[in-house]
Amino acid sequence: MIDIKAEVSNTLSKFPSLRVVEQNTNETTLEGEIHLKDREFGGVYDAYNVRIVIGKCFPKCFPKVFELEEKIPRKPSRHVNPDRSLCLGVLQQELMITRSGIKLIDFINFILMPHLSRETYREIKGFYPHGEYSHGWKGILEYFYDQYQTESPDEVMRILTAIIRNQLPGRMSEVCVCGKKRKYRKCHRIAIEETLKLDSKYLIELYSGLKLYLDDRNNNI
Numbered sequence: 001m002i003d004i005k006a007e008v009s010n011t012l013s014k015f016p017s018l019r020v021v022e023q024n025t026n027e028t029t030l031e032g033e034i035h036l037k038d039r040e041f042g043g044v045y046d047a048y049n050v051r052i053v054i055g056k057c058f059p060k061c062f063p064k065v066f067e068l069e070e071k072i073p074r075k076p077s078r079h080v081n082p083d084r085s086l087c088l089g090v091l092q093q094e095l096m097i098t099r100s101g102i103k104l105i106d107f108i109n110f111i112l113m114p115h116l117s118r119e120t121y122r123e124i125k126g127f128y129p130h131g132e133y134s135h136g137w138k139g140i141l142e143y144f145y146d147q148y149q150t151e152s153p154d155e156v157m158r159i160l161t162a163i164i165r166n167q168l169p170g171r172m173s174e175v176c177v178c179g180k181k182r183k184y185r186k187c188h189r190i191a192i193e194e195t196l197k198l199d200s201k202y203l204i205e206l207y208s209g210l211k212l213y214l215d216d217r218n219n220n221i
């Protein structure tokens with residue numbers, strides 16, 4: 001059993017722009033702004049007013065998220081479901097990610113915010129980053145492309161493998177695990193520290209899912 005109240009209060013402490021608007025035995029509803037921050041400079045570059053409904057199946061399912069100002073047009077091509085909630089991924093992927101339970105804060109950081117930032121990009125540029133924003137494992141791979149500033153699945157997997165196997169450099173002057181032969185400190189250290197904030201069980205599931213997806217993709221070429 002998860003303590004939903006503790007989960008919520010932990011989340012609100014990191015996201016003070018959200019507040020609880022309703023809480024009963026079946027659901028907890030949060031509302032407020034999600035601020036998208038520039039990774040490098042820290043400034044807020046966009047904000048979305050959202051309602052997050054945490055249902056009974058949480059943490060084994062994603063909360064439902066509604067964007068309240070219709071900044072995102074209500075159509076399937078913009079990943080909005082018929083019930084007007086945001087389509088945050090295909091069911092199979094959601095089940096895989098939530099198998100051992102997802103933390104609310106990881107959901108916001110790892111699923112919701114990347115989704116919204118892609119919508120902002122889509123709005124400004126007229127197309128999704130890396131082409132159409134993909135769901136499923138392809139979308140997760142694209143997340144890591146962004147995170148590690150690469151377009152190479154091998155590089156992403158080398159980094160994730162080192163994280164999972166606890167083989168990160170002990171000293172900052174050692175070479176990075178990505179294979180680029182640059183010093184860890186100047187290469188992926190900061191990005192890897194971000195990844196390390198994820199729940200470790202969850203990270204292992206992401207890793208195995210991505211590996212299967214990539215093996216499959218290689219076999220089908």
Ligand SMILES: [Zn+2]
Pocket residue numbers: 176177178179180182187188
């Ligand atoms: Zn590196």
